[in-house]
Amino acid sequence: QVVLVESGGGLVEAGGSLRLSCAASTRTYAMGWFRQAPGKEREFVAAISRSGRDTNYADSMKGRFTISRDNAENTLYLQMNSLKPDDTAVYYCAATSKPLYNSGSVYTLTYYDYWGQGTQVTVSS
Numbered sequence: 080q081v082v083l084v085e086s087g088g089g090l091v092e093a094g095g096s097l098r099l100s101c102a103a104s105t106r107t108y109a110m111g112w113f114r115q116a117p118g119k120e121r122e123f124v125a126a127i128s129r130s131g132r133d134t135n136y137a138d139s140m141k142g143r144f145t146i147s148r149d150n151a152e153n154t155l156y157l158q159m160n161s162l163k164p165d166d167t168a169v170y171y172c173a174a175t176s177k178p179l180y181n182s183g184s185v186y187t188l189t190y191y192d193y194w195g196q197g198t199q200v201t202v203s204s
Contacts, residue, residue, distance in 0.1 A: 081193040088198030101155040101172030114168035126185035169197040
C-alpha cells in the first residue's frame with residue numbers, strides 16, 4: 080500500500096507560478112499528476128518514470144508545467160508556470176504498481192493504483 084499526500088496548492092494570479100509536491104510513503108514506480116475542475120472529468124497532466132528519464136505531458140501543459148521526482152525523498156513535484164484561470168482545479172498525484180513505464184497508458188486513470196487526496200489550485204484572472 081502506498082500513501083500519497085499532496086501539498087503546495089493555493090491561490091495565485093494569472094501568469095504566476097506554483098510548485099506542487101506529493102510525498103509518497105515508500106518508493107514507487109511511475110507517477111503522475113491529474114487534475115479535476117468542477118463539473119469536469121479528471122484529466123491527465125503529466126507522468127514520469129521511476130528513474131525520471133521518461134516524461135509525458137498533456138498538450139496544453141507542455142512548456143508550462145514540469146514534472147520531476149526526488150527518489151531519495153520519495154517525493155514527486157509539479158512546477159507550474161504561466162498559470163491561467165483554466166488551470167483552476169484540484170490536482171491529484173497518482174502512482175502505479177506496474178514496473179514498466181508505458182507511455183501509451185500513462186494518460187489513463189486505470190494505469191494508476193494509488194491516489195492522493197488532492198490539493199486545490201485556484202488561478203484568478
